Amino acid sequence: MSTCTPKRAFASLVCLTIVLALLPGRLGAQTIAAEINQEKSELRQYRLTMPKIRQMVAATLAFAKEVEGDPALAKKLKDNTEPEPQTLVELAARMEKEPRLAAAIKNAGLTSREYATLTLCYYPAMYAYTAKKQGAIKELPKDILPDNVALIEANEAELMRLNQELEAHDTNK
DSSP: OTTOOHHHHHHHHHHHHHHHHHOTTSTTHHHHHHHHHHHHHHHHHOOOOHHHHHHHHHHHHHHHHHHHHOHHHHHHHHTOOOOOOOSHHHHHHHHHHSHHHHHHHHHTTOOHHHHHHHHHHHHHHHHHHHHHHTTSOSSOOTTSOHHHHHHHHHTHHHHHHHHHHHHHTOTTO
8 A cells, every 4th residue: 555645546547547538449448437437426526524534544543553563564565566556446455455454444434445535535635725725726626526625624623633643654754
């Protein structure tokens, strides 16, 4: 998981959709493209909630502490050469392949797919909120649900505290 950042995973989904649209004759491409389009729609419509964000943070922190306490696990994640997941299904499957990550997600009350969805909705919404607040953008990107940005704005203090806690245990440093 150390190589799969939310921004890179989301960008990979977008890029793969474009490539597949240009190559409609490839075997299975239409099925994959349909899955990606469905996932993009799901991501655009997913409503974040503070309880779900807290669960995502709890899972992330639990796994980060596992990594901090196990140099072999940290090395395994750092040395991972698997290709980037291109769909939510692939991202969830990758999470399930790491037993301690899967357990952290499950213990937080989430499925791997929901954790992936939360991650791919929360970080872009947080980034958009910050960019808009700083005046870097005037309007939100169309792929970001305005309700998610409003939730971030309404809970900014708690989310900043949670983000600081996550950064303190960032396993990608």
